[in-house]
Amino acid sequence: MVAFLFPLLLSAQRFITEQSTVIFFSEATIENITAQNVKAKGLYDVSSGEIAFSIPIRDFVFEKALMQEHFNEKYMETEKFPKATFQGKVSGYAHGTAALQTVHALGKLTIHGVTRDVDIIGTIETEGGKLLMKSKFAVVLADYAVPRPQILWQNIAEQVEVSISFTFKPYEK
């Protein structure tokens, strides 16, 4: 009996984002491009390892208004594809250990309407009942059918670096 009740108890071990930062960075000779987004949301089920993120594309803030407009209008086609999402499973995390743990998130990353299987390496640490999740990974623009922008005559890098930092708090439905 207890064995069957166990999943019920575990299913309550869910965490939801309290704070989030998603930064992308692209290095180019003429000018480095960076944008920050604090509107991403995430849900993480510690017991099953399932995790989901949703990042609203139009909330990436650039230093230059025109660059932000071009990002949405010309490259990400935000009206058509308003969100980037990730859905998958975290492996290598032992809940209850406070120390920094290196984990893998295996799943489907959808950007610009294109879904790809990815394996993202990150870290999780516990701090006063909250989970701190961090990761830095590369996104190859061509993988997601995003055209490579040019600054003047020069293309920016083929891939951009994405850094994420999420603080999760316990979540009850």
Next chain:
Amino acid sequence: MKNKLVFFLVLVSFPGVSQDLLDELEKKAEPETVYTTATFKGTRLVNGQSIETKGRGALEFIFAHRFGRLNSGAYELFGLDQAYVRLGLEYGITDRLGAGIGRNSEDKTMDAYVRYKFLRQHSGESSMPVTVTAFGMAAVKTSPRKEDVTFDIQFEDRLSYTGQLLIARKMNSALSLQLMPTIVHKNTVDPTIEKNDQVAVGIGGRVKLTRSVALTTEYYHRVGVPTGNPYFNPLGFGVDIETGGHVFQLVLTNTRGLTERAYLTETSGDFFNGDIHFGFNITRTFQLKKK
């Protein structure tokens, strides 16, 4: 009985474990307001204004050119021998408030204007079908010089004012439409051919062809024009080409004026008679203040 209970418990626990987290996340999302951006590529549609404002801290340099008439023949190289130029600067004071200055070689006109985007098209939690920008300009025609004319000409005689409401809707990512009720006040006019206050209603739009190229058109219909007025309604077609911080607008129009007074009340070409000017607007945006 025991088996049934076990089955029941498994059933109950099932949704908790494997329910799609992403779906749940999307369901949880609070309704938000999504503001429409990039209704047009530039602050100019063809000759006239668009609802667009520059972002805060952005400075736009506008270099506009209208050549002579295409039907002026090979001797004038189909108009390319003549050129009317406007050099302008527009600055985004806030994301919604902009101010600009310029000088047009046509009648050596200096202009200064402000625009304020007081309604923004949005959808979501609340919705607004259109973006509305108010535009106001004052211009001074510095030609002819006092010493070059025999009649008495005062500074006030050179002034004109324009007030516009620019109302636009981005129908979808490819099509945007704009309506422009306009009034032009000229301090001094020849009353046999025109009035001091002149009203025009403009319509315009753009069709986006690719992510960097769009077709534009613009037409102003003047209302209550006195008989004997020799001028025409301005009509223009353009191609917008965008590359990074530049927008190139190539245009065909029946006016050589690049300020509101000139193209709205003094367009001398008959488009359908071939009095067409080739021209361009080139803009370059500089971000002076970082967000």
